Amino acid sequence: MSDLSDLYQSVILDHNRSPRNCRAMTDAHREAEGFNPLCGDRLRVWVRFGAGDLIEDVSFEGIGCAISQASASLMTTAVKGKTRAQALELFDRFHDLVAGEPPVPPGRSLGKLQVFEGVREYPSRVKCASLAWHALRSALADEPAR
Amino acid sequence: MPATDLRPAPATPALYDVEAVRRDFPILSQRIAGKPLVYLDSAATSQKPQAVIDAVSRFYAAGNANVHRGVYRLSEAATAAYEGARSRVAAFLNAPSAREVVFTRGTTESINLVAQSFLRPRLRPGDEILLTEMEHHSNIVPWQLVAAQTGALLRVAPISDDGELDVGALGALLGERTRLVSIAHISNALGTINPIERITALAHARGIPVLVDGAQSAPHLAADIRAFGCDFFACSSHKMFGPTGVGVLYGRAELLEQMPPWQGGGDMIASVTFEQSTWAAIPSKFEAGTPDIAGVIGLGAAVDYLSALDRGAVAAHEAGILDYAATRLAEVPGVRLIGTAARKASVQSFVMQGAHPHDIATILDADGVCIRAGHHCTQPLMARMGVPATARASFALYSTTADVDALIAGLDRVRRVMGL
Numbered sequence: 001m002s003d004l005s006d007l008y009q010s011v012i013l014d015h016n017r018s019p020r021n022c023r024a025m026t027d028a029h030r031e032a033e034g035f036n037p038l039c040g041d042r043l044r045v046w047v048r049f050g051a052g053d054l055i056e057d058v059s060f061e062g063i064g065c066a067i068s069q070a071s072a073s074l075m076t077t078a079v080k081g082k083t084r085a086q087a088l089e090l091f092d093r094f095h096d097l098v099a100g101e102p103p104v105p106p107g108r109s110l111g112k113l114q115v116f117e118g119v120r121e122y123p124s125r126v127k128c129a130s131l132a133w134h135a136l137r138s139a140l141a142d143e144p145a146r
Numbered sequence: 147m148p149a150t151d152l153r154p155a156p157a158t159p160a161l162y163d164v165e166a167v168r169r170d171f172p173i174l175s176q177r178i179a180g181k182p183l184v185y186l187d188s189a190a191t192s193q194k195p196q197a198v199i200d201a202v203s204r205f206y207a208a209g210n211a212n213v214h215r216g217v218y219r220l221s222e223a224a225t226a227a228y229e230g231a232r233s234r235v236a237a238f239l240n241a242p243s244a245r246e247v248v249f250t251r252g253t254t255e256s257i258n259l260v261a262q263s264f265l266r267p268r269l270r271p272g273d274e275i276l277l278t279e280m281e282h283h284s285n286i287v288p289w290q291l292v293a294a295q296t297g298a299l300l301r302v303a304p305i306s307d308d309g310e311l312d313v314g315a316l317g318a319l320l321g322e323r324t325r326l327v328s329i330a331h332i333s334n335a336l337g338t339i340n341p342i343e344r345i346t347a348l349a350h351a352r353g354i355p356v357l358v359d360g361a362q363s364a365p366h367l368a369a370d371i372r373a374f375g376c377d378f379f380a381c382s383s384h385k386m387f388g389p390t391g392v393g394v395l396y397g398r399a400e401l402l403e404q405m406p407p408w409q410g411g412g413d414m415i416a417s418v419t420f421e422q423s424t425w426a427a428i429p430s431k432f433e434a435g436t437p438d439i440a441g442v443i444g445l446g447a448a449v450d451y452l453s454a455l456d457r458g459a460v461a462a463h464e465a466g467i468l469d470y471a472a473t474r475l476a477e478v479p480g481v482r483l484i485g486t487a488a489r490k491a492s493v494q495s496f497v498m499q500g501a502h503p504h505d506i507a508t509i510l511d512a513d514g515v516c517i518r519a520g521h522h523c524t525q526p527l528m529a530r531m532g533v534p535a536t537a538r539a540s541f542a543l544y545s546t547t548a549d550v551d552a553l554i555a556g557l558d559r560v561r562r563v564m565g566l
Contacts, residue, residue, distance in 0.1 A: 042534075
């Protein structure tokens with residue numbers, strides 16, 4: 001088992017305390033809910049597209065542990081300005097980071113999202129880290145409705 | 147009184163020797179990440195004494211044969227051990243007869259059995275099943291299923307902010323259409339002890355049968371079916387120091403005899419032809435297929451273990467631990483206790499400002515402290531208490547004040563890690 005500070009890194013604690021893009025969106029093109037029946041944590045993700053499938057704005061609201069709140073917050077900062085396809089690719093890479101077969105492929109840093117690497121040592125917490133991402137993927141599942 | 151009283155002084159109750167009890171539970175001497183195991187999740191499942199582990203392994207090593215079938219000695223001995231466990235469980239619950247004790251897979255299956263075999267044929271559209279706000283999902287969902295099958299409705303008796311059942315409101319909900327009251331003896335999330343005798347009396351005054359979910363009470367309070375007066379009582383072996391996979395359903399013989407079988411198969415019949423089958427007598431009628439023989443024998447050993455202890459001393463010890471935990475937890479900055487009823491047993495839920503229960507549980511685990519975090523299979527209760535989840539420490543006869551001290555020290559670490 002890794003040290004607790006690998007899991008609760010300062011970036012995670014910061015985003016837990018002051019989550020970014022944590023607000024309901026009234027003019028979203030897509031929204032989806034993520035629910036973890038194991039713990040009852042629940043959050044909602046909103047997406048608004050700009051030109052060419054670009055994610056112009058993304059936000060979330062919900063309740064959950066530090067890992068799920070920080071993951072949702074960092075996710076919004078990571079996918080804002082990305083295309084739908086880029087965001088879905090990021091979903092796959094994030095999933096590999098927290099739940100993929102070890103070892104993590106070298107040289108594939110996910111930037112700030114890399115702080116969630118420690119989660120893979122805590123199998124019961126993987127769902128917390130991926131809750132917002134699954135909601136985002138649901139929201140992006142179909143071609144955006146305009 | 148004569149001047150010289152030669153009678154011995156009344157024996158002072160022997161001090162409860164928790165360290166001796168702990169030595170009976172081999173897992174408790176284990177270390178987690180180099181630290182002593184601090185097991186505060188007995189409401190989820192209890193640990194097992196060596197006597198139970200030995201009974202199960204002895205059966206497989208030297209006694210294994212199917213029951214109720216063979217005419218050879220090994221099978222007859224297995225049958226005697228299996229049925230002997232039934233008699234001891236009946237005595238443990240102070241049930242009038244061992245015929246009224248059905249072995250199931252657990253409390254959940256016991257409740258489902260009553261829902262489908264007892265209640266379903268009795269329900270008409272608009273009939274009511276009365277529960278409380280503090281029920282476990284296993285005492286909600288089986289009734290929802292049978293309600294959907296029959297057009298019956300669930301009614302829910304309210305609780306106070308402290309987690310105390312409003313017995314008056316429950317009484318007022320008993321009506322012409324109420325077909326069953328099903329209620330937890332002790333709440334798994336709050337620790338509240340419900341006044342079973344009073345509730346049973348209220349329901350019986352209107353001719354309404356009562357099921358008591360005793361999953362949380364069997365390990366803590368001396369169960370007394372005759373005193374409870376209930377019609378059904380369900381509990382789980384694994385929460386009362388026995389093996390997983392075995393449960394108990396006590397049912398009043400008169401009712402069990404009226405009930406059709408729930409599952410069909412071997413061992414539950416009197417005779418079978420392709421045209422028609424007839425059923426075995428109770429309790430075999432409800433035990434289709436080969437049961438968990440080793441598990442039932444292990445449960446028998448668990449009941450023997452509990453019966454050999456002074457249950458009053460156990461209860462007093464556990465009450466002391468619970469009081470100590472509630473007092474110490476309330477002193478931790480940012481902690482709020484959830485579940486503060488006057489009569490409680492062995493469970494203390496809490497929330498902590500700035501730290502989600504899951505984060506608390508993960509950080510405590512780094513110190514070898516095991517607690518439960520989440521909704522405890524009581525989502526409607528969490529909604530009632532206005533929290534998404536709680537952290538829950540639960541205690542058993544092997545819990546110590548040192549366990550509580552480790553929890554409190556762990557919460558200091560939670561505050562440091564979370565930057566509170």
